[in-house]
Amino acid sequence: MFSENSAKEGAILLKSAIMYTSRPLHFHIICDEAAIAYLESRLHLLTHPVHPVVVRFYRLTRQSMADRISREGSLNTGHAAGYPGLMKLFMHELLPDDVEKAIFVDTDAFFLTDPALLWEEFSYWGPDIAVSIPYHPNLAIKEWYNASEICSCIMLLHFQKLRSFRLMDSSIYRADTSGLYPPALAPPTFTALFGPPGPNGYHHVALGDQSYWWAIVSNRTELFHPLSYDWEVTSCLLDMYNTRLGADGTTEEEERRAMVHLEDTPYEGKVVLPKLLHFNCLDGDALYYNWPDWSKPEVGLTIRWKAAVEYHVGFKWLWLNRGRKKFPMDVQVVLNPKFADERFAEAHPDKISKSE
Template structure:
């Protein structure tokens, strides 16, 4: 009897405890709801734990960094659409460095002001550059010039690592392009670089344009550039350098094009603008180059977007996709389907690709493939281009920060300062 009574009492106490635990939340329901609404589940943590939470659970996302050269109103209008597509798809913070004229800066700032609820932090830095700044740097280099339609601003792609000395690496994209997938995917390609790699871009070994010295075998329209390596290895020469260290590009240019033989002592036999010079560099020094997947270089020019597009059944198999591909034989993408993530609308012969007449022609092949994508992205409103606030826990809302460098200096000018130990205006 004694043991039986004790066991019965213990069972009774256990039942009472369970009942109490079930009833208690009803008494404190209002307080719990109020605390949850005030601070979410973090409201239940002590202040010391809460203060440590971001470092524990929320490691800072690495920003995806871009470097652009935007010159003229048309370029600014295209560049704005490119930036909008970045903000629409990027799953990481965005950092954009833009060398531009004042009119382009004003236009782009007017669009960025419309972005009030970014998913992640956005930081845009403008580098105001004049035609004279560009001409002076080209003069100090000593050998390059261009007759390409992109003009002198196009050659500045060879000097972006100098214009932006605090940037370690960046994605360069021509303005006549749109992202249709997360740019973070492209950014992560940097993580796959060999230790010696400083440049990645689309590579087309099947292109055989002898008149261009085969410069169409690459496309400098989309590039991954390790700025830090290009500065350390001194990509471009300058008469301001007095330390005896040789630049990479002069022997590469001579190997491809011979000695500068133009009437002004500069190269007059280089085609495709900056691309002709990039081609000489990567052909002469393949150890610093890696081919970039065609997924990020779906071009409307020579490769006809590889016959990809918003056409055909959505249940097409990979085998069927491969059978429909064009311009991938004897390339790094042979046997692999191109999965478009960045569209490049070049060679359309219009002030901006958005104004191309072919978008109004229902029979045009490019319009059938990608016209709907252009209409969607250019029609998407800036105010809605960033979607809802990020749902991950964070200490503050994401912001858009815009700044302008008060006075630009190229890296060769900064080096001249450093050697002289002064902050005086550099030689031009």
């Protein structure tokens, strides 16, 4: 979360997870000072949650981001998210090594159900799986190298596995003489999709980190497990699979017949049961809940989900104090966290070739 606006959206995501959770929650937030200030103004209202909540802020400078991308050597992006967006490729490096796995969700989304159900998806993985992302083979767009077939807006990531094969490259890793690790996994997948990098890096990477994740999972399919569309009901599809609030007596067969955008996908013939709403691709305001068309009752997305947006935005943080026991809030700020390649260089100075 880089900026107060991203924190305003992200606060609703955090709030929804706390509303519905059946387990303790740990939030790891890579962010700037503005985001910390806004989120702390909300978190201090939380004194009696049903389950303990731990929050770790990792305050990262833009220079630190730029330096890590420079050490990778070839990353480029045409996406508006810029360097902060590319940090989605480095979360396993920034978070402590004892964080084995994590759920990533974009800030412009919120849960409709218990996030523990999403965490349980890890238990269904095979031994080689390291990444789970929604997969849409029916949404291929060639000028985007078909990176539109996934959405890195929500990902399940096994950080320990990503660390074990050094997902992202670094000049430090290229100078590592220890022999303890194989060459970084990502570069050959990037070259396979985009071709070799030029002087300014890979060309036409229009979707930022999503393009790079697509290069990784499409070329190393043994690491990839598609995530159910239940967890990605997205406003990029304004009809949202044609599911909506209302008609509470709808049968499964009626819902199945109404579904759209499922042809030629792993979920053809199934019913999407919304568990997380993602309000991306809405133009007109920096904050999705201020989208101008929410005021137009005839707009399809407004008909389907305006009530859900208003409820989750308006649900007071004070109302989350539903527990009988007072939990001390565990909120800490990690200043200027170091990336894994920097920590490796500090721990093994004798293993780094001086020529690099």
